[in-house]
Amino acid sequence: MLTVPGWPGHRAGQHVDVRLTAEDGYQAQRSYSIASAPAASNQLTLTVERLDDGEVSPYLTEELRAGDQLELRGPIGGYFVWDLEMGGPLLLVAGGSGICPLMAMLRRRAGAGGSVLTRLLYSSRSWEDIIYREELAQIGAAGTGLQVIHTLTRAVPPDWRGRAGRIDRKMLADVAWPPTDHPLMYVCGPTPLVESVADALVSLGHDSERVKTERFGPTGG
Amino acid sequence: MSFVSRGFRGRPRDQAEAGRLPPGQHVVQDFPVLSAGPTPRTPLSEWTFSITGAVDQLKNWTWEEFQALPTERITRDIHCVTKWSKLDTHWEGVSVDTLLQEVQPRAGYVMAFSDGDYTTNLALDDLTGGKAWVAFSFAGEPLAPEHGGPARLLVPHLYFWKSAKWVRGLQLVTADSPGFWETYGYNMHGDPWREQRYSGD
Numbered sequence: 001m002l003t004v005p006g007w008p009g010h011r012a013g014q015h016v017d018v019r020l021t022a023e024d025g026y027q028a029q030r031s032y033s034i035a036s037a038p039a040a041s042n043q044l045t046l047t048v049e050r051l052d053d054g055e056v057s058p059y060l061t062e063e064l065r066a067g068d069q070l071e072l073r074g075p076i077g078g079y080f081v082w083d084l085e086m087g088g089p090l091l092l093v094a095g096g097s098g099i100c101p102l103m104a105m106l107r108r109r110a111g112a113g114g115s116v117l118t119r120l121l122y123s124s125r126s127w128e129d130i131i132y133r134e135e136l137a138q139i140g141a142a143g144t145g146l147q148v149i150h151t152l153t154r155a156v157p158p159d160w161r162g163r164a165g166r167i168d169r170k171m172l173a174d175v176a177w178p179p180t181d182h183p184l185m186y187v188c189g190p191t192p193l194v195e196s197v198a199d200a201l202v203s204l205g206h207d208s209e210r211v212k213t214e215r216f217g218p219t220g221g
Numbered sequence: 222m223s224f225v226s227r228g229f230r231g232r233p234r235d236q237a238e239a240g241r242l243p244p245g246q247h248v249v250q251d252f253p254v255l256s257a258g259p260t261p262r263t264p265l266s267e268w269t270f271s272i273t274g275a276v277d278q279l280k281n282w283t284w285e286e287f288q289a290l291p292t293e294r295i296t297r298d299i300h301c302v303t304k305w306s307k308l309d310t311h312w313e314g315v316s317v318d319t320l321l322q323e324v325q326p327r328a329g330y331v332m333a334f335s336d337g338d339y340t341t342n343l344a345l346d347d348l349t350g351g352k353a354w355v356a357f358s359f360a361g362e363p364l365a366p367e368h369g370g371p372a373r374l375l376v377p378h379l380y381f382w383k384s385a386k387w388v389r390g391l392q393l394v395t396a397d398s399p400g401f402w403e404t405y406g407y408n409m410h411g412d413p414w415r416e417q418r419y420s421g422d
Contacts, residue, residue: 020226029245078405191254198259
């Protein structure tokens with residue numbers, strides 16, 4: 001959680017650019033979605049997934065301490081955003097850490113008393129890997145028209161009655177709003193997931209202009 | 222101004238690479254895919270490339286006609302505004318100079334347009350003089366749809382969002398007006414060496 005003096009506020013779905021500088025002047029920059037809801041405050045939350053071979057994420061998740069300074073720029077991004085006025089129904093599809101910008105949207109929705117009909121389809125490797133698991137259970141149970149649907153792709157708990165396996169066309173046909181509802185759709189996660197989900201939504205008859213994608217994950221190297 | 226991030230060391234420096242990288246970029250070995258929406262899938266039988274707008278003569282090529290044009294093989298570094306760079310990428314395509322040969326441009330700016338309603342604006346200067354191609358092959362293979370196939374614009378000296386995927390034509394225009402990402406806050410020009418990422422840079 002960061003306190004940013006002079007923070008101008010942000011829209012759900014936007015991100016910041018973080019820049020680190022080593023003592024020899026070497027710099028590394030990466031982008032992270034803002035996970036906190038837009039608020040009248042100068043505090044914002046980034047959720048960072050630590051990559052084993054990452055250059056910046058191990059620093060942010062292991063080295064950074066309360067009181068340290070972090071250089072960031074933002075908010076950035078005007079396309080993959082959701083404001084209350086945009087309405088719904090909303091279909092949010094996330095894979096792994098792709099949940100982060102969608103979480104800002106869900107928190108925005110919840111903070112405003114949440115009435116836009118929303119379905120979140122969230123793919124994770126296992127129950128333990130689900131980010132924001134408790135909070136999603138809470139806001140999903142609040143009876144405000146939000147359904148949280150998990151699918152687990154690698155390991156399911158013994159008493160699991162939820163969905164399993166990767167998101168495919170059949171799962172989307174079950175879960176997504178019918179095209180006649182003209183939902184707004186946001187898909188975020190690793191490229192293979194985003195590619196197949198976006199293709200499937202279009203093939204199910206959804207308007208491709210209402211499918212917004214953001215691709216996430218390690219950029220390799 | 223930057224300050225030192227306490228305790229940050231970063232990766233071991235590769236000096237040879239460092240000299241080739243614009244500010245804020247890092248090298249990747251994979252080829253990340255970023256786009257705003259679903260991948261368009263126009264069949265080749267329907268594909269055309271057009272030069273339109275402020276020109277003396279409109280030009281149009283079908284895929285077959287396009288394939289018959291002289292092509293070039295180029296190797297360039299590419300730089301994405303999301304901070305990754307890929308060095309020595311291999312492409313094959315038709316030079317934009319070749320496409321503009323029989324056309325008299327009557328304006329100094331271009332709006333490149335693509336399937337999926339994507340657009341990006343460029344100065345004609347940034348597309349001519351051996352700086353830009355319409356590329357249909359990457360690393361010796363036909364360009365994959367998720368990377369912009371069957372053909373994308375290739376303008377390696379600018380941030381890669383200017384290398385419009387699924388490109389279908391160039392519209393010559395008299396004024397520089399923002400394309401898709403430019404409308405959402407990205408820089409009108411996009412020079413990685415001057416770190417022109419966002420509007421106002």
